[in-house]
Amino acid sequence: MTSFFRATLPILTMALPLAACSANGGGASAAADIVVTPAPLEAQTTALQPSGTGPEALRSYYAGLKQSLPDAGPMAQLNSSKALTRIAFGSCIQENRPQTFWNTISQNSPDLFLAIGDNVYGDTGSTWAADLPALRASYAKLASAPEFQAFRAKTPMITSWDDHDYGANDAGGTFAFKEYAETIYENFWNVPDDVKSRPGIYESHMVGPEGQRVQIITLDTRFFRSDMTRLPYSPDRRPLGNYGENTDPQATILGDAQWAWLEQELNKPADLRLIFSSIQVITEAHDYESWSNFPLEQKRFYQMLADKKINNAILFSGDRHAGGIYRKQVTGLSKPLWELTSSSLNFSFGSGDNGSREPDKHRVGGFFADENFGQIDIDWAARNVKLSLIKSDGNVLTSQDAPALQ
Numbered sequence: 001m002t003s004f005f006r007a008t009l010p011i012l013t014m015a016l017p018l019a020a021c022s023a024n025g026g027g028a029s030a031a032a033d034i035v036v037t038p039a040p041l042e043a044q045t046t047a048l049q050p051s052g053t054g055p056e057a058l059r060s061y062y063a064g065l066k067q068s069l070p071d072a073g074p075m076a077q078l079n080s081s082k083a084l085t086r087i088a089f090g091s092c093i094q095e096n097r098p099q100t101f102w103n104t105i106s107q108n109s110p111d112l113f114l115a116i117g118d119n120v121y122g123d124t125g126s127t128w129a130a131d132l133p134a135l136r137a138s139y140a141k142l143a144s145a146p147e148f149q150a151f152r153a154k155t156p157m158i159t160s161w162d163d164h165d166y167g168a169n170d171a172g173g174t175f176a177f178k179e180y181a182e183t184i185y186e187n188f189w190n191v192p193d194d195v196k197s198r199p200g201i202y203e204s205h206m207v208g209p210e211g212q213r214v215q216i217i218t219l220d221t222r223f224f225r226s227d228m229t230r231l232p233y234s235p236d237r238r239p240l241g242n243y244g245e246n247t248d249p250q251a252t253i254l255g256d257a258q259w260a261w262l263e264q265e266l267n268k269p270a271d272l273r274l275i276f277s278s279i280q281v282i283t284e285a286h287d288y289e290s291w292s293n294f295p296l297e298q299k300r301f302y303q304m305l306a307d308k309k310i311n312n313a314i315l316f317s318g319d320r321h322a323g324g325i326y327r328k329q330v331t332g333l334s335k336p337l338w339e340l341t342s343s344s345l346n347f348s349f350g351s352g353d354n355g356s357r358e359p360d361k362h363r364v365g366g367f368f369a370d371e372n373f374g375q376i377d378i379d380w381a382a383r384n385v386k387l388s389l390i391k392s393d394g395n396v397l398t399s400q401d402a403p404a405l406q
Contacts, residue, residue: 091318
């Protein structure tokens with residue numbers, strides 16, 4: 001992976017401001033109204049200090065910290081030769097809140113679960129430093145939850161990250177401590193060696209026999225992302241975010257290496273492709289974080305799918321503390337492109353259908369602020385995929401058939 005040594009010694013010891021809970025949320029009430037209590041630092045907060053200012057001193061510093069990094073614990077192994085018929089996913093886990101949702105998901109017996117970002121809220125509190133003690137403590141708190149331990153022992157998991165488990169609210173590639181945040185993430189989730197060998201945490205898996213082969217792609221929308229463009233000051237509080245479009249041709253979400261990797265992945269044969277992005281891809285209805293903040297990158301993504309005739313892809317996203325289903329007809333594709341957004345697992349900002357608050361020409365049905373998870377049911381005989389948004393009590397909020405199988 002990349003060097004840890006982007007940060008200089010003054011940055012290592014500076015105090016950073018409290019991060020908002022989720023300025024890019026958008027549920028029934030504003031994120032600023034939610035008070036987050038940082039996880040107790042417990043035994044994970046080692047008091048090591050760099051012994052110098054050079055790369056070797058920082059290397060020793062981080063090497064010492066690795067000895068106390070939290071770990072997610074044992075996990076059921078994914079059988080890559082077996083056909084997938086049910087996959088669940090979700091985002092936004094507040095580690096200090098009840099985690100009974102794991103039991104609800106487990107009752108549906110998914111073959112696989114994807115935790116696609118904000119898996120902890122480790123960017124809160126005044127204890128930030130180069131060793132990110134609050135982030136490490138948040139991961140340790142998640143690992144200690146009995147419901148999480150039981151679920152992970154029963155169900156294989158694939159993960160990604162978003163801003164709050166990346167280390168800074170709405171942060172991208174200029175986050176000074178991103179390399180160490182990556183080390184914490186990779187150690188906790190015990191990611192594959194190929195992920196550890198390169199900058200960023202994007203990865204791909206091919207599961208199932210020929211004729212029932214599912215490609216699962218998780219994108220990293222944080223590590224390489226260019227800075228956001230803020231809208232001009234307004235004396236009135238904007239109801240749907242504060243970010244405009246970054247139209248700089250050099251601006252990026254994925255970065256050159258990840259774009260090249262994605263193109264290679266899409267060249268591989270698959271019967272169904274599930275592409276996970278921590279932030280929403282299709283919507284253009286709000287000014288929180290989404291791919292529409294970088295319209296040239298959004299266009300590039302659509303064009304890549306069209307050029308390669310990828311008519312068997314479905315998109316999945318989180319982040320918003322609300323969930324819904326989206327559809328877009330992309331020029332060059334013979335089928336509509338579908339996206340299911342699921343958020344949050346246990347950190348709701350409201351309840352019910354808030355679609356009237358955020359009208360969206362691409363959304364099919366409501367926009368639900370209830371705590372929820374996403375479910376993907378694959379009927380290989382009927383060649384159909386059903387997308388469902390399920391409330392934390394097990395009741396279905398909305399569902400849609402997405403005939404994406406080739």
